[in-house]
Amino acid sequence: MSEKRYWLDDRRNVTKVFYAIVVLCALTYLPELVGRVTPSLGLHKHLHYDWEGWFGFHGWYGFIGCVMLVLVAKYVFRTLLMRDESYYD
Amino acid sequence: MIEMLPPASIMILGALLLPLLPGRLRSGAVVALPVLSLVHIAGLPLGEHLQLSIFDYTLTLARVDKLSLVFGYVFHLAAILGAIYSFHVQDRVQQVCALIYGGAGVAAVFAGDWITLFVYWELTAISSVFLIWARKTERAHKAGMRYLIIQIGSGVLLLAGIVLHVSAGGSLAFDKLAAFGWRELGLAVTNFGAADAAGVSGALLIFIAFGIKCAFPFLHNWLTDAYPEATVTGTVFLSAFTTKLAVYALARAFPGSAALVGIGAAMTVFPIFYAVIENDLRRVLAYSLNNQLGFMVVGIGVGTEMSLNGTAAHAFCHILYKALLFMSMGAVLFRTGKINGSELGGLYKSMPWTAAFCIVGAASISGFPLTNGFISKSMIIDGAAAGHYTVTLLVLLFASAGVFHHSGIKIPFFAFFAHDSGIRCKEAPWNMLVAMGIAAFFCLAIGFFPGPLYALLPYSVDYVPYTATHVVTQLQLLLFSALAFSVLMRTGIYPKELRALNLDTDWVYRRLLPAAVNRVRVRGGRLVEAMSRAFDRQLGRAIGGIYRHHGPEGLFARSWAIGGSVIWVCILLLLCLIVYYR
Numbered sequence: 001m002s003e004k005r006y007w008l009d010d011r012r013n014v015t016k017v018f019y020a021i022v023v024l025c026a027l028t029y030l031p032e033l034v035g036r037v038t039p040s041l042g043l044h045k046h047l048h049y050d051w052e053g054w055f056g057f058h059g060w061y062g063f064i065g066c067v068m069l070v071l072v073a074k075y076v077f078r079t080l081l082m083r084d085e086s087y088y089d
Numbered sequence: 090m091i092e093m094l095p096p097a098s099i100m101i102l103g104a105l106l107l108p109l110l111p112g113r114l115r116s117g118a119v120v121a122l123p124v125l126s127l128v129h130i131a132g133l134p135l136g137e138h139l140q141l142s143i144f145d146y147t148l149t150l151a152r153v154d155k156l157s158l159v160f161g162y163v164f165h166l167a168a169i170l171g172a173i174y175s176f177h178v179q180d181r182v183q184q185v186c187a188l189i190y191g192g193a194g195v196a197a198v199f200a201g202d203w204i205t206l207f208v209y210w211e212l213t214a215i216s217s218v219f220l221i222w223a224r225k226t227e228r229a230h231k232a233g234m235r236y237l238i239i240q241i242g243s244g245v246l247l248l249a250g251i252v253l254h255v256s257a258g259g260s261l262a263f264d265k266l267a268a269f270g271w272r273e274l275g276l277a278v279t280n281f282g283a284a285d286a287a288g289v290s291g292a293l294l295i296f297i298a299f300g301i302k303c304a305f306p307f308l309h310n311w312l313t314d315a316y317p318e319a320t321v322t323g324t325v326f327l328s329a330f331t332t333k334l335a336v337y338a339l340a341r342a343f344p345g346s347a348a349l350v351g352i353g354a355a356m357t358v359f360p361i362f363y364a365v366i367e368n369d370l371r372r373v374l375a376y377s378l379n380n381q382l383g384f385m386v387v388g389i390g391v392g393t394e395m396s397l398n399g400t401a402a403h404a405f406c407h408i409l410y411k412a413l414l415f416m417s418m419g420a421v422l423f424r425t426g427k428i429n430g431s432e433l434g435g436l437y438k439s440m441p442w443t444a445a446f447c448i449v450g451a452a453s454i455s456g457f458p459l460t461n462g463f464i465s466k467s468m469i470i471d472g473a474a475a476g477h478y479t480v481t482l483l484v485l486l487f488a489s490a491g492v493f494h495h496s497g498i499k500i501p502f503f504a505f506f507a508h509d510s511g512i513r514c515k516e517a518p519w520n521m522l523v524a525m526g527i528a529a530f531f532c533l534a535i536g537f538f539p540g541p542l543y544a545l546l547p548y549s550v551d552y553v554p555y556t557a558t559h560v561v562t563q564l565q566l567l568l569f570s571a572l573a574f575s576v577l578m579r580t581g582i583y584p585k586e587l588r589a590l591n592l593d594t595d596w597v598y599r600r601l602l603p604a605a606v607n608r609v610r611v612r613g614g615r616l617v618e619a620m621s622r623a624f625d626r627q628l629g630r631a632i633g634g635i636y637r638h639h640g641p642e643g644l645f646a647r648s649w650a651i652g653g654s655v656i657w658v659c660i661l662l663l664l665c666l667i668v669y670y671r
Contacts, residue, residue, distance in 0.1 A: 009509075028569075031557065062570040070584065073584065074584040
């Protein structure tokens with residue numbers, strides 16, 4: 001009995017999801033980009049600090065932050081703190 | 090007439106009668122009682138009611154203002170959702186305790202004096218532990234015991250603090266106590282117990298008691314230790330009340346405490362590192378619960394009207410999406426018997442509705458626009474930015490990205506997608522789906538229309554969440570965080586889910602202290618043994634010497650009088666009795 005194949009079962013579709021995320025990320029930069037080129041149309045960020053206004057600040061801050069998060073968790077936390085499941089038993 | 094009932098008495102007294110009802114009727118009552126109680130508190134007029142005088146003290150059982158009401162409403166909502174979710178449970182102990190626990194949380198929120206607060210503070214601890222023990226495993230039993238000791242410990246500190254506070258002439262009314270900056274906190278610690286600082290010492294103890302229940306850094310581990318060990322339904326109840334009661338209490342007693350900004354910021358950060366490497370998905374949620382509490386604590390610390398509003402709003406929204414996430418993972422555990430990310434995957438095929446609801450919860454906790462997390466968390470972050478807490482702002486932004494990363498993506502991804510684990514099971518039972526559906530509805534409805542929630546907040550709201558800047562910057566933060574996850578996944582850098590545990594501060598009381606005590610016992614035992622042997626030897630020598638001179642054959646025995654001997658024998662017997670009486 002063959003089971004129903006789902007759209008995500010195909011690896012190529014998973015790749016499509018990845019590229020969709022890339023495209024979405026690029027789209028979030030669009031309003032700012034338009035704002036730089038034609039100031040009357042695009043986004044002007046209203047923020048409390050200058051550095052928040054740097055181009056795409058929240059995007060690259062989120063990206064770098066998450067990569068750091070994973071690397072520190074994997075290489076520092078796991079190395080120091082990981083024990084066998086039965087450690088306390 | 091109905092106004093004369095104390096808040097939540099319908100739930101607590103109703104719970105006591107619950108065991109008398111048969112099966113389904115009992116489950117129905119668990120849903121109906123919080124609904125009735127909600128109608129009751131919604132009808133209470135603002136102000137202080139139900140004041141009782143005991144000895145010289147005036148207790149206020151119902152202090153109804155906007156701050157207590159907003160927490161009261163959401164606690165009822167959580168109790169109702171939990172009751173629907175656990176409709177299939179027929180275990181009387183769990184049903185009674187869940188209802189009492191929710192009721193105690195509500196009653197504590199409406200407490201207008203410290204004594205009433207203390208009573209319900211302890212009742213939440215005692216009633217909730219049964220939701221952990223009801224799992225009926227050895228692990229749950231031990232985790233529950235640790236949980237109970239810490240919760241009761243928090244209550245004891247609270248009581249001690251109240252005694253100090255009141256004895257120093259402080260008011261019994263449960264109101265603002267202090268605004269602790271780091272300096273004031275340091276002074277309170279160094280002057281602790283000084284005669285002229287009794288009031289501050291009391292406030293400090295109360296601060297620590299609240300801090301334990303609110304899972305401050307280093308006091309947090311009871312949460313991530315115990316919640317994942319509770320029953321499928323128990324964790325849903327647990328996630329709502331205890332910690333948010335502590336948030337409420339902090340907002341009431343310590344608003345504007347600058348120390349809370351730093352404490353809260355630390356709370357938003359360190360749990361997410363654990364969440365990334367944790368395998369038990371309900372424990373991942375417990376760590377992210379801790380992280381979300383951090384946002385609320387920052388809001389209290391900043392202490393402006395906007396940030397306190399933000400804390401209340403975030404507590405409200407958080408209870409809904411956190412319950413939703415715990416419900417979805419509970420449904421997975423209920424159907425598959427597994428909860429480790431390493432053993433799950435591909436469940437969207439078997440449990441599509443649960444997966445969809447989980448994604449709504451995940452989007453909400455991450456603060457996607459059009460979800461309730463967005464309209465509440467942004468108030469806190471904006472409050473911190475407006476107060477020019479620069480480092481805190483950067484930390485909160487990092488934590489926001491991290492939440493999406495470890496909770497928003499990791500939870501649905503490893504449970505429902507990732508590699509197909511081959512597990513095929515039934516969709517969650519209807520009552521679980523209904524509860525998840527209602528929670529998901531609220532998450533989205535509040536996200537789309539924040540107005541009604543804003544109207545409930547303690548201060549008037551002059552805040553527009555949906556500005557172009559907010560939406561675009563938040564989407565940038567979140568989507569790039571998703572991109573980071575995808576890149577790390579595709580490059581194989583993302584750490585695999587491993588069957589392992591990660592040491593946290595519970596190591597101190599589960600390993601270090603028991604080992605130290607054991608060591609002292611073994612070493613000390615040897616020392617005592619050696620000392621008593623040496624003592625015996627010396628005693629033997631002394632007795633031998635005395636016998637030689639004073640015994641029947643001894644030189645001094647010749648002058649003995651009978652009466653004197655009897656007295657000496659009596660004294661000796663008495664000494665023997667004293668020495669050996671143990």
